[in-house]
Amino acid sequence: MSWLSWFLDRWHSAGVLFLLLLSAAELEVVLTKVCSLWGTPGNKRLFQDGDVIIGGLFNLHYIPSAVDQDFTKLAHYTPCTGLEIEPLQYMYAMAFAVEEINRNSTLLPGVKLGYHILDSCSRYPWALQGALSLVGGDALRCTVSDSTPPLPGGQPVPLIIGDVASTTTIMLSRILGPLSVPVISYLSTCPCLSDRSKFPNFFRTIPSDIYQARAIAQLAIRLHWTWIGAILVNNDYGQLAIQVFKQEVEGKGVCLEFIETVRRETIESDAKRVALTIQASTARVILIFCWYTDVKKVFLELAKRNVTDRQFLASEAWSTSNDLLQDLSISEVASGVLGVAIRSSTIPGYETYLRHLNPMDRPDDEFLKEFWEELFGCSYGHTSSEQGTLQKDPSPPCSGTETLEAVQHVFTDTSQLRGTYNVYLAVYAAAHALHSLLSCTNKDNISTCSSPKDIKPIELLQHLSKVSVTTPRGEIFYFQGADIPATYDLVNWQSTPEGRLKLVLIGRVNGFDLHLNDSAIQWSTGTNQVPVSVCSESCPPGTRKANRKGEPVCCFDCIPCADGEINNKTGSLHCHRCPSEFWSNTKRTACIPRQLDFLSFNETLGITLTTAAVSGAAVTTAVFVVFLHYRQTPMVRANNSELSFLLLLSLKLCFLCSLVFIGRPSVWSCRLQQAAFGISFVLCISCLLVKTIVVLAVFRSARPGAETMMKWFGPSQQRGSVCFFTCIQVIICAIWLSLSPPVPQHDLGFQRSKVTLECAMESAVGFSVVLGYIGLLACTCLMLAFLARKLPDNFNEAKLITFSMLIFCAVWVAFVPAYVSSPGKYVVAVEIFAILASSYGLLLCIFAPKCFIILLRPEKNTKKHLMAR
Known part of the structure; x- marks a missing residue:
């Protein structure tokens, strides 16, 4: 096993491919090695039994221990802390949808749907472990010791809803592709995932980044921003999004002054570097394709340097982040943000469902207990420390009388459900595919029925490709290959008297059509005046652009048109010669008839x-x-x-x-x-x-x-x-x-x-x-x-x-x-x-x-x- 150990030491994620090819004895040895390198994700999960179990992967925790991965030695992942509220809302949207479907007498009649939800903690290895654990029925999971009790939900799942990051989803789809296990993502937007030849088992309920990047490019072109800086996360989401953006603005007079990348493993140092770049740049518009936690680090660094005069263009990954909107320390930096957001919707009954959640009714829900303890400042007794030992929480014990019914919190705010609604749609898409698969069919007068206990992922995959869903709201939803029809909201972050920022809808994007209400926008300048971000001011009529040698096309000089030539447009590359009987006026903006000249008695x-x-x-x-x-x-x-x-x-x-x-x-x-x-x-x-x-x-x-x-x-x-x-x-x-x-x-x-x-x-x-x-x-x-x-x-x-x-x-x-x-x-x-x-x-x-x-x-x-x- 020495060669395999060497390989896993250097290629953590790629080593998972071998897990499907090993015997049980070899598998146990390999997993011991893998778990020692990757760390243990934790045993927290949310499970509901049923005739058919669908899997779910959510980034419920994010903040890792303060370990800066400098890549001078083998990376070591330690347990995550910090419960994320938005993903928690996603998770309960899946639970709510399953319960709603189970109450529906026309959808999956006689079949109880269950779920098995794991936390991927925004880490690729743990997401892969979780996916293999779900598909393999807990045969592939990291165990702390031989005395670790078996976890509930050992039944293999035929379908997984997740994950957030495009890079993670690409890994999941490639690994689960040979098994034909469908993967339905609610937030993965990489255009590459639309390739059915490479990802035949992938589906998503969010549009491809092609449409998002094109919408942002259209905004830049429409608002005459020609000099832009870009910050992107160093993964498939950021790299491919900026690639589409560059293709869309090519030949449209828009240039990128800089492109800075950040890594989550080195976000502290990356945020400082990016903040210095923004501060030194002449671009007044900054495009950011990052996760909201990365954006927050950058904004905090900008706030330290008092850089508040930049107009930010937000991708859907952070354009609606409540964590950013409610943070007073970055309100001046983030004021006026203009972004593309996942289209908002409502889920009838979901707010009531959330407000009635209570750990007393869900004793096995460790996520809800953790949220409860953070929200109400109480404790349910002993909690696991990062080292796995038991320590007494100093907080007072929870009384059981706490309730969410009157609490004003981001978790219970369902006024604008975006990613949450995508999860809801994904569950319904899975349910309709299962319904189609489990429905009895007559062929040659022979009735054939599939059993819920014997569902083959490849059959479910075939039915999922043909699914057409009518949601409880009456919305028709279907897949076009791996994608859904593209629809976005355009949002603006506007200041409030309290100092916080609020999210205001200022337009929509349908496919390639952009509709923007310019008068409703509050810009970073605090006025209704559109910020100017150009390398060189647009050449006025009467002049033409002359590119500067060795500089981008957006940086140019304005050269007056020659005698007899005119240009009556702003920012033109060429001057046009007047007809022979005409000549240019003094401003070189119009051709006027030439003055008749001859030797006269008056001169x-x-x-x-x-x-x-x-x-x-x-x-x-x-x-x-x-x-x-x-x-x-x-x-x-x-x-x-x-x-x-x-x-x-x-x-x-x-x-x-x-x-x-x-x-x-x-x-x-x-x-x-x-x-x-x-x-x-x-x-x-x-x-x-x-x-x-x-x-x-x-x-x-x-x-x-x-x-x-x-x-x-x-x-x-x-x-x-x-x-x-x-x-x-x-x-x-x-x-x-x-x-x-x-x-x-x-x-x-x-x-x-x-x-x-x-x-x-x-x-x-x-x-x-x-x-x-x-x-x-x-x-x-x-x-x-x-x-x-x-x-x-x-x-x-x-x-x-x-x-x-x-x-x-x-x-x-x-x-x-x-x-x-x-x-x-x-x-x-x-x-x-x-x-x-x-x-x-x-x-x-x-x-x-x-x-x-x-x-x-x-x-x-x-x-x-x-x-x-």
């Missing part, structure tokens, strides 16, 4: 350019008047007065044509501006070119043999040349404007919030030919003027033309890159500036020296002076 730039153009035209007119007034003087006559007047006229047209570029573009203005510009400048350059040719011709004709040259450059030929050069530009413009003229067009590219209305060049070729022709004439004129700059003359006009053409060419060479790179309406401004700059250059360079002599140096305006060289 500063338009006014400046208009002033410059009008001034140029005015100066040109003044020069024209001066020349007209002094037309007979040598200065005017010597410089080809006819071409000078024509040049002044063309310059004036150049100044005025720039005005066509200003203002709202239209179909005709777009055509007119380029034609006026091209023709005016060609007329101007043609006049200069002809004047330069005439200067060259005059000096060339003075050479011998060149007298006839001037015949080809007479006044008519000069006028004809100017007209010819100009007509070529007119033809170019006519062809361009007839084939592919500039048209008004919206430019969406640069101005962002504005739409630039401009004259778009449909054909760049036409515009290039117009500019090219002007450039050709200008270059020719510059070249000829440069050749004539040193001709002997006291006032050589070729020099002036050379300077003017240098300025003209420089302006228009600079114009090309400026024109190409300028955005929006500034393209027009660049062209106007080039027109004005080149026009002013021509006007000043050619006519300013002449006007200076005519007006200020009249003594030089003589033929003698002009012919001096």
